[in-house]
Amino acid sequence: MPDDRIAHLVKDVTRALVRALHAGLAEHSVSFGHWTYLRILWERDGLTQRELSDEAGVMEPSTVTAIRSMEQLGYVTRAQLPENRKNIYVHLTAKGRALKAKLVPLAEEVNHIALAGIPVREVNITREVLMAMIENLAGRD
Amino acid sequence: MPDDRIAHLVKDVTRALVRALHAGLAEHSVSFGHWTYLRILWERDGLTQRELSDEAGVMEPSTVTAIRSMEQLGYVTRAQLPENRKNIYVHLTAKGRALKAKLVPLAEEVNHIALAGIPVREVNITREVLMAMIENLAGRD
């Protein structure tokens, strides 16, 4: 069980991060799934669902469900434009934009806790290794 | 978005690993969830569902669902002992034990691909950082 462990470690860290963030987000009626899309939209508003899926790194059906639920919560609107009736453009509402001020500090706190006491140099190496792993796994399709 | 990215990186690596392993496992009628429990039982047979949950790092209801489905596939048996009718002991069948020879090489291949070209030293640092993160996040409950 040498290299094998790293896959399980990665999985366990993901679960730990999700668990840690979940409680705080829930207080603002934001699920972990919504968080991913909010982050993207705060950076760049008015993306299509396809673009959102690409940015989030998930498949389209996952985005459909999430965005629909965010629409019902009043965080985003979905709109078609006359020049292209196929695309659906997702825009933040004022309510959705306002969440940024509350949620970003929360995520920063969790990251701060997660990385406490770990040398920056090692965190950077980890970041590079993780990116290399994604690259390696993406190739084979 | 400095430290913040590491959370998303970890999540993305998990997804990439799951995707990569999924196809191979599916050929042997093993889902990704079953894989976790099989690995544990190959090491130590006859654990209770509670012990399996602890080992796998998941909650009990998740284990109930998975083990029941593995029982139906004929990979494990569930048995009570007269001296304690509360515990349910899970044992591998011959079929479940036989999967090891097919599945382990498959997982090793995925790990090999994922870590290709990454210096062992850096992988080890990553392993340590990930374990430290789990430790950091476990504390706050």
Next chain:
DNA sequence: CTGATATACTTAGGACCCTAAGTAAATAGG
């Protein structure tokens, strides 16, 4: 010994993500 507590499993229901297959609109080729 018997009531309170702890333990092990189960049920119910929800969130997230996936694959496969369907629909509708846009685009490209003959």
Next chain:
DNA sequence: CCTATTTACTTAGGGTCCTAAGTATATCAG
């Protein structure tokens, strides 16, 4: 032009994991 392909979104269904609440058994305390 009009058919064929591609693109964007949707629907259907399944797997994994969670929390909360329920049931049955075991254990502990008075």
